[in-house]
Amino acid sequence: MVKIKDPNYLKLRKVFDELQKVIDGIINSRRRWSELPTDLVELILKKLIPSEFDLLGFRDILRSKLVCHSWRSVAKSCSSYAPLCQTPWLLLHQNNRSSLFDPAERKVYKIRNVYENFPCARCVGSSHGWMIIFYEDIHSQESMAHLFNPISRSSIPLPGIQTLQSYRISKGIISSNPFTNKNFFVVVACHGGLAFYKHEDKSWTKFNDALSHLYDDIMFYNDKLFALAMESLEVWDCSGSSPIKTVHLQDSVSHIPVDHTYLVESLGEILRVGKGGRGNTSHFFVEKLNLTDGKWEKVQNLGDQILFLFHNQLLSLPNQCFLGCEENSIYYGTSDCVTHCGQEIGIYNLQYNMVRRIETICILIGKHLEELKHCYNAQPVWMVPNPW
Numbered sequence: 001m002v003k004i005k006d007p008n009y010l011k012l013r014k015v016f017d018e019l020q021k022v023i024d025g026i027i028n029s030r031r032r033w034s035e036l037p038t039d040l041v042e043l044i045l046k047k048l049i050p051s052e053f054d055l056l057g058f059r060d061i062l063r064s065k066l067v068c069h070s071w072r073s074v075a076k077s078c079s080s081y082a083p084l085c086q087t088p089w090l091l092l093h094q095n096n097r098s099s100l101f102d103p104a105e106r107k108v109y110k111i112r113n114v115y116e117n118f119p120c121a122r123c124v125g126s127s128h129g130w131m132i133i134f135y136e137d138i139h140s141q142e143s144m145a146h147l148f149n150p151i152s153r154s155s156i157p158l159p160g161i162q163t164l165q166s167y168r169i170s171k172g173i174i175s176s177n178p179f180t181n182k183n184f185f186v187v188v189a190c191h192g193g194l195a196f197y198k199h200e201d202k203s204w205t206k207f208n209d210a211l212s213h214l215y216d217d218i219m220f221y222n223d224k225l226f227a228l229a230m231e232s233l234e235v236w237d238c239s240g241s242s243p244i245k246t247v248h249l250q251d252s253v254s255h256i257p258v259d260h261t262y263l264v265e266s267l268g269e270i271l272r273v274g275k276g277g278r279g280n281t282s283h284f285f286v287e288k289l290n291l292t293d294g295k296w297e298k299v300q301n302l303g304d305q306i307l308f309l310f311h312n313q314l315l316s317l318p319n320q321c322f323l324g325c326e327e328n329s330i331y332y333g334t335s336d337c338v339t340h341c342g343q344e345i346g347i348y349n350l351q352y353n354m355v356r357r358i359e360t361i362c363i364l365i366g367k368h369l370e371e372l373k374h375c376y377n378a379q380p381v382w383m384v385p386n387p388w
Contacts, residue, residue, distance in 0.1 A: 087103055087104050087317060087318070087321055087384075088103075088315060088317065088382045088383060088384050089101060089102050089103070089382075089383060089384070089385050090103070090380055090381070090382055090383075091114065091126075091131075091150065091380065091381040091382075091383055092380055093113075093114060093115065093381075096113045096116070097110070097113065098110075098111050098112065098113050098114045098115075098150065099111065100150070100385065103317075103321040104321070111150055111151075112150075112153070114131065114148065114150045115133070115135075117155075118133050118135035118146065118148075119135055119136060119137075119138050120135055120136045121133050121134065121135035122134055122135070122379075123379070123381050124169055124170070124171055124172040124188070124312070125171050125172040125173050125312065125313070126313075126381055126382065126383040127173050127174035127175075127220070128174055128176065128177040128178070128384065128386060129149055129151065129177070129383060129384055129385055129386020130147045130148065130149050130156075130174055130177075130178060130386065131147070131148045131149075131150065131381065131383065132145070132147060132172035132173070132174065132186065132188075133145065133146050133147075133148050134161065134169065142160055142162060143160065143161050143162055144157075144158075144160060144161070145157075145158035145159070145160075145161050146158060147174065147178060147186070149179075149386060149388070150383075151385050151386060151387055152386070152387060152388055154179075154388070156178055158186060158197055159197060159201065159202060159203045159204055160203075161204060168190050168191030168192075168214070169188050169189065169190040169191075170189050170190070170214060170215070170312060171188065171189045171217065171218055171312045172186060172187065172188040172189075173186070173187055173188075173218055173219060173220055174186050174187075174220075175187070175220050175223070175225075175238055176220075177386065178199070179386070179388040182199050183198070183199060184198075184199050185197070185198055185199075185225075185238050185243075187218060187220075187225060187238075187243075188204075189214065189215040189217070189218050189227070190214070191213075191214055192206070192212060192213075192214075193206060193207055193210040193211055193212055193213070193215075194206070194207040194210045194215065194218070194227060194243075195207065196238075196242075196243060198241070198242075205242065207236070207243055208242070209245050210227070210234070210245075211229055211232075211234075213229070215227050215228060215229050216228045216229055216230060216260055216261045216262065217261065217262045217263045217312070217314070218263070219263045219264070219265070220238075221265050221270060223238070223239060224236065224237060224238070224246075225237075225238050225243060226263055226270065228261055228262070228263050228272065230251075230261060231250065231251040232248065232249060232250050232251060233247070233248075233249040233251075233272075233289070234247065234248050234249075235247035235249075235291075247291070249291075249294050249295075251296070256274070256276065256283060256285055257276055258274035258275055258276035258283075258284075258285065259275060259276050259277075260274070260275055261273065261274045261275075262274075262275070262309065262314040263314065264307065264314040264315060264316050265316065266302070266305050266307075266316035267303060267305060267316070269288045269289070270288065270289040270291075271286055271287065271288050271289075271299065271307075271316070272286070272287045272288075272289065272296055273285070273286050273287075273307065273309070273314060273330070274286075275309065275332065278334070279334050279346065279355075279357070280346075280355050280356075280357065281355075282332070282334070282346055282348060282355050283348075283353070283355075284330055284348050284350070285298070286298075286299040286300075286302070286307075286330075286350065287299055299350075300350060300351070301328055301350070301351075302316075302327075302328050302329075302350065304318055304319055304320075304327070305317065305318060305319065306318075306319045306321075306325050306326070306327070306328075306329050306330070306331060307329075307330040307331070308330075308331050308332075308382065309330060309331070309332040309333070310332065310333045310379070310380055310382070311333065311379045311380075311381075313381070313382050315382050326347060326349060328349060328350045328351050329347050329348060329349050329350065330347070330348040330350070331345060331346070331347055332345070332346050332347075332348065333345065333346075334346045334357065344357065345357065
């Protein structure tokens with residue numbers, strides 16, 4: 001018999017041996033899972049992932065919370081101090097049907113209509129598993145806003161947004177998980193600059209010293225807000241009662257003309273991606289931020305990552321998330337509208353500066369899946385699922 005000496009394998013083997021002993025003990029004692037002591041349940045959940053990773057799988061937490069009340073409480077406790085490790089999922093919506101696609105397992109999960117309580121709604125962003133939804137109240141005819149978790153169905157009302165001209169809001173983001181951090185910020189880029197809502201505030205507040213025109217993109221990274229305009233980048237400290245600008249970087253790098261620029265974090269780097277043209281004439285540039293020298297540096301290789309650009313969302317994902325994805329490429333929606341069979345997709349290869357098209361997003365993620373064969377007529381939303 002060949003002995004395996006790999007230390008990582010031996011650690012993993014030890015974890016599963018210990019878990020097997022626990023399970024054997026349960027079976028032999030003929031006790032119900034719901035009757036287990038909470039400390040034993042917590043031990044089981046912690047053993048689902050090797051300790052050196054210190055991460056809990058979203059699917060394991062979700063399945064555990066469905067066992068019974070005690071398991072739900074322990075799962076909630078575990079997820080409050082251990083990060084949930086998983087790739088973003090894709091939220092698809094058509095008429096009154098909503099679905100979540102898990103690229104890691106290539107499965108589609110049908111969920112309740114995410115917009116059923118939000119008439120004439122649109123999602124302007126998602127952060128930490130929560131959607132930022134603007135909608136019109138059918139009784140008061142006022143523009144309203146909510147944070148909504150499509151997994152837990154939890155909802156957090158936000159102040160009315162009449163002063164922000166909701167139809168001119170291009171994107172919204174959340175600084176931290178509202179479930180674990182009650183001091184979260186919601187920031188929106190709107191016509192006239194930036195505005196924020198801090199938990200328990202009574203209204204939205206405009207940023208002081210912000211630009212007066214529309215920002216191209218905004219993102220939180222390492223507890224800082226990065227706000228990108230066509231020719232500048234701002235960094236804001238949101239740790240206090242109101243944001244304070246700490247960096248204003250004027251664009252000093254010449255590049256090809258583009259219509260819009262976007263921000264994304266990829267492998268610890270902040271990237272700026274510019275997009276110009278339409279359809280088969282689309283062109284891109286990718287640069288990474290050198291904050292020390294105050295400049296953008298050209299990127300020609302994305303490593304093992306691919307970029308997905310749909311609507312106002314830019315994500316960096318490992319290229320193995322989708323079968324057959326091209327390395328060093330940007331996948332993007334070819335227009336802001338969604339066709340009768342789904343949003344059309346273009347692929348831009350950074351190495352060869354070439355564009356080609358595939359039919360729809362459904363083909364990208366798996367046309368063979370029966371759940372995806374009906375039409376989607378709303379913008380897809382990337383989100384990291386959060387069970388709480």
